[in-house]
Amino acid sequence: MYxxxxxxxxxxxxxxxxxxxxxxxxxxxxxxxxSGTLADDKTKVSIEGNFAIGLSKPILDLSPYEIWxxxxxxxxxxxxxxxxxxxxxxxxTEQCDQRCIMCSQPPKNYDYxxxxxxxxxxxxxxxxxxxxxxxxxxxxxxxxxxxxxSDIVKIKPDIKFHVLTNGQHFSDEDIxxxxxxxxxxxxxxxxxxxxxxxxxxxxxxxGAFDELLKGLNVLAKSSSILxxxxxxxxxxxxGISLLANFIGINLPWVQSWSIMQLEKKGYAVFEWxxxxxxxxxxxxxxxxxxxxxxxxxxxxxxxxxxxCTVPSQFRKYxxxxxxxxxxxxxxxxxxxxxxxxxxxxxxxxxxxxxxKNIKALK
Amino acid sequence: MNLFPFISxxxxxxVLSTNEAGRFILSDDTLPQIAKKADxxxxxxxxxxxxxxxxxIYFNSYIFDIARRNFIPKTIDYFMIIPTLRCNLNCTYxxxxxxxxxxxxxxxxxxxxxxxxxxxxxxxxxTPKVEIQGGEPLLVYAKLEKLILTLRKLRPSCEIVxxxxxxxxxxxxxxxxxxxxIFISSSLDGPLKTHDRNRTQNIASAKKFYNNLNxxxxxxxxxxxxxxxxxxxxxxxxxxxxEYKNLGFNxxxxxPVNYQGFARKKHSSSKSIGDEWSDSYLQFLEWLFNENETSxxxxxxTFFSLHAKRxxxxxYNSHVxxxxxxxxxxxxxxxxxDGKLFPSDEARMLxxxxxxxxxxxxxxxxxxxxxxxxxxxxxxxxxxxxxxSCAYKPFCGIDVVDLISxxxxxxxxxxxxxxxxxxxxxFDFIFENIKKNNPIFMKNLNLNLTGTYAExxxxxxxxxx
Numbered sequence: 001m002y003x004x005x006x007x008x009x010x011x012x013x014x015x016x017x018x019x020x021x022x023x024x025x026x027x028x029x030x031x032x033x034x035s036g037t038l039a040d041d042k043t044k045v046s047i048e049g050n051f052a053i054g055l056s057k058p059i060l061d062l063s064p065y066e067i068w069x070x071x072x073x074x075x076x077x078x079x080x081x082x083x084x085x086x087x088x089x090x091x092x093t094e095q096c097d098q099r100c101i102m103c104s105q106p107p108k109n110y111d112y113x114x115x116x117x118x119x120x121x122x123x124x125x126x127x128x129x130x131x132x133x134x135x136x137x138x139x140x141x142x143x144x145x146x147x148x149x150s151d152i153v154k155i156k157p158d159i160k161f162h163v164l165t166n167g168q169h170f171s172d173e174d175i176x177x178x179x180x181x182x183x184x185x186x187x188x189x190x191x192x193x194x195x196x197x198x199x200x201x202x203x204x205x206x207g208a209f210d211e212l213l214k215g216l217n218v219l220a221k222s223s224s225i226l227x228x229x230x231x232x233x234x235x236x237x238x239g240i241s242l243l244a245n246f247i248g249i250n251l252p253w254v255q256s257w258s259i260m261q262l263e264k265k266g267y268a269v270f271e272w273x274x275x276x277x278x279x280x281x282x283x284x285x286x287x288x289x290x291x292x293x294x295x296x297x298x299x300x301x302x303x304x305x306x307x308c309t310v311p312s313q314f315r316k317y318x319x320x321x322x323x324x325x326x327x328x329x330x331x332x333x334x335x336x337x338x339x340x341x342x343x344x345x346x347x348x349x350x351x352x353x354x355x356k357n358i359k360a361l362k
Numbered sequence: 363m364n365l366f367p368f369i370s371x372x373x374x375x376x377v378l379s380t381n382e383a384g385r386f387i388l389s390d391d392t393l394p395q396i397a398k399k400a401d402x403x404x405x406x407x408x409x410x411x412x413x414x415x416x417x418x419i420y421f422n423s424y425i426f427d428i429a430r431r432n433f434i435p436k437t438i439d440y441f442m443i444i445p446t447l448r449c450n451l452n453c454t455y456x457x458x459x460x461x462x463x464x465x466x467x468x469x470x471x472x473x474x475x476x477x478x479x480x481x482x483x484x485x486x487x488x489t490p491k492v493e494i495q496g497g498e499p500l501l502v503y504a505k506l507e508k509l510i511l512t513l514r515k516l517r518p519s520c521e522i523v524x525x526x527x528x529x530x531x532x533x534x535x536x537x538x539x540x541x542x543x544i545f546i547s548s549s550l551d552g553p554l555k556t557h558d559r560n561r562t563q564n565i566a567s568a569k570k571f572y573n574n575l576n577x578x579x580x581x582x583x584x585x586x587x588x589x590x591x592x593x594x595x596x597x598x599x600x601x602x603x604x605e606y607k608n609l610g611f612n613x614x615x616x617x618p619v620n621y622q623g624f625a626r627k628k629h630s631s632s633k634s635i636g637d638e639w640s641d642s643y644l645q646f647l648e649w650l651f652n653e654n655e656t657s658x659x660x661x662x663x664t665f666f667s668l669h670a671k672r673x674x675x676x677x678y679n680s681h682v683x684x685x686x687x688x689x690x691x692x693x694x695x696x697x698x699x700d701g702k703l704f705p706s707d708e709a710r711m712l713x714x715x716x717x718x719x720x721x722x723x724x725x726x727x728x729x730x731x732x733x734x735x736x737x738x739x740x741x742x743x744x745x746x747x748x749x750x751s752c753a754y755k756p757f758c759g760i761d762v763v764d765l766i767s768x769x770x771x772x773x774x775x776x777x778x779x780x781x782x783x784x785x786x787x788x789f790d791f792i793f794e795n796i797k798k799n800n801p802i803f804m805k806n807l808n809l810n811l812t813g814t815y816a817e818x819x820x821x822x823x824x825x826x827x
Contacts, residue, residue: 194408217419220426241819249385249410250423252430252676288819294812295820297675313814 004325008077012054020120023066080121087323089132096137099204104265115148128158139169161185167215178222188227194246229258237277244289248296261304280309280355307342336360371753373793383427384756385410430677435693437487442696445470446497453561477725491521528574547588552602599646615664636783651806660815667810669788672757684759688741690734701725708763748776754789
């Protein structure tokens with residue numbers, strides 16, 4: 001069991017400018033002018049038979065088709081697109097205007113707004129695909145981001161975007177642009193409580209809930225596709241039924257509601273016991289919220305919930321949500337018959353402080 | 363803060379206030395009294411009773427839910443067809459008007475099958491349901507088999523239901539039904555004796571039905587079979603329940619007998635079913651809910667669940683007898699044995715017994731838009747003055763054909779109609795029990811909304827804890 005590394009180090013390179021290449025292990029990679037072939041030793045990439053890049057260590061998990069963005073100056077490569085990955089995501093910025101108590105990726109002062117390189121890279125994708133955009137808070141670069149997506153949609157209409165945002169930076173001026181893009185973007189927006197002060201406390205920002213409702217209203221007015229996301233915490237789980245009622249009545253246009261288990265990373269690690277709610281020992285509170293979604297008629301997905309931690313009648317809502325590059329199974333999972341359908345656990349999952357009841361099914 | 367327009371109704375000592383989007387609040391105070399309390403403001407926003415300014419999120423969700431409650435699909439997703447009127451049974455209340463098994467001129471000919479296929483292809487949405495009625499459709503099963511294969515070629519996800527009396531079904535036909543993933547719908551009026559009295563009038567035939575039913579259950583599974591009783595005597599509802607439970611079903615539909623077809627002649631008492639039927643039905647519901655509390659085998663009741671879903675699920679308007687508006691030939695059409703099109707099965711019966719011609723076209727010439735327009739205008743509760751002050755209007759439905767059938771006119775005092783009486787009683791029953799917060803009722807409400815027998819955490823306006 002090992003993690004797929006999405007960032008590679010360069011040992012040797014003869015170019016200076018940043019560039020995009022497609023990479024396969026096949027000798028006749030003819031996808032574009034910038035198409036590379038990984039040599040048999042798995043450390044060298046050649047373009048049209050000539051040496052182009054030397055990697056610091058062999059890459060053993062190359063997808064059938066990958067698109068890389070190469071940064072010679074910093075000697076880094078980003079594996080932008082892997083054809084057999086269950087998600088391909090652009091991390092646009094590490095800046096954020098919230099300080100969520102369970103943030104898995106605490107904010108830093110770095111941006112990765114290489115929109116021109118992303119455009120070149122997406123142009124190399126064949127067929128329909130979904131590109132995730134996350135942060136930080138990507139809409140801190142809202143204007144550039146919407147422009148970028150508009151450009152892509154013009155040249156590649158079968159590329160869709162899944163943007164993770166706190167939803168607080170939209171205004172009525174964005175409605176026309178959002179309307180034009182509404183079929184190409186799913187907006188995934190977190191909401192933690194129907195109680196403004198509880199929500200604000202969790203995201204570490206005063207007034208966030210009121211701003212969020214304004215932003216969600218802009219998304220509604222532009223008929224945008226909305227996915228709501230709620231990470232389950234000790235802080236909010238006792239109000240999750242009220243939140244479900246709130247969604248059913250006040251956000252009836254929601255396409256789906258993702259209920260997510262906590263990832264032990266970043267800020268979540270601090271005072272973990274005060275944040276993590278073990279739904280494998282007690283699922284009842286969540287089952288009530290799911291029943292409300294059934295009664296009100298909106299869709300629910302369970303993210304990061306291993307199948308064995310969920311009562312059988314609710315397993316149909318579990319999604320294989322953990323990206324392949326950061327998922328794992330533990331010893332207790334080995335005999336399980338349903339591993340292929342299961343989200344598994346995060347690579348950094350810690351058995352001692354995690355779910356009490358992980359067991360093989362069947 | 364502004365309140366959305368609302369209508370109130372007394373529920374015991376409490377007040378129920380509803381608005382057009384179907385949001386409601388159930389409280390000891392009236393809505394304006396609640397609105398005066400500063401600490402209730404957030405609650406009123408969040409329960410969908412109030413907004414701050416036009417175009418804020420509370421206002422937009424209100425508008426959205428009104429639109430959902432009024433939404434009707436633009437393509438036909440439900441075809442009911444009657445390829446034969448011939449039947450091998452002679453039920454006392456036959457609603458469909460039947461012809462004898464050996465009668466001539468009551469079947470679609472090959473040309474009509476072809477014309478229907480073209481009609482279907484032109485009007486059907488992507489996921490249509492075709493309900494094959496009769497007569498007894500199994501009398502022409504060989505032709506149906508061919509038809510179904512063609513329909514599935516045109517719309518691969520087309521769902522097929524055959525409504526049969528299960529009097530005569532061979533192993534070969536059951537196997538074919540299984541292979542084609544066809545649903546079976548049949549009638550069972552209760553224990554053998556009752557079923558026999560109503561339908562077969564011959565114990566040997568009734569036994570034959572039971573054998574066939576069991577073969578279908580074994581071969582196809584409960585999930586492929588829906589069974590409907592037609593309750594003539596409300597007192598036997600409990601017997602019917604036990605019979606369905608013994609057969610392993612999880613759902614029962616206590617629909618009242620319809621006032622159409624030959625039922626009109628033979629069951630004249632069905633004219634004033636409103637109150638009499640509601641008394642028995644609600645008594646039965648309370649009894650059923652207590653049974654569910656003690657039994658491991660929980661059974662939901664479709665008529666109740668329909669009312670509950672109309673309250674809680676904006677956009678639940680797929681039941682064509684109970685929705686508003688209820689437009690004609692937008693998403694649902696009946697094609698008769700002679701190719702005539704009708705807005706509903708009931709309309710077909712009224713035509714057959716010569717009360718009123720409600721046909722809206724035929725297979726050869728298509729829809730009669732002028733007639734459709736006339737019926738559509740009558741198919742909105744907005745057009746009936748008594749409904750305008752009713753707190754249950756956002757949840758209720760309209761059935762024009764039923765009105766005409768029972769009263770010969772649509773110019774009626776709605777409150778005096780059987781349908782209105784029944785629906786009012788059931789809605790009152792639901793809100794009274796919600797107000798009492800009766801745990802057994804609540805668990806049964808949840809069962810009928812979600813399939814889970816446990817107390818729900820739905821909020822009811824005043825119950826934010």
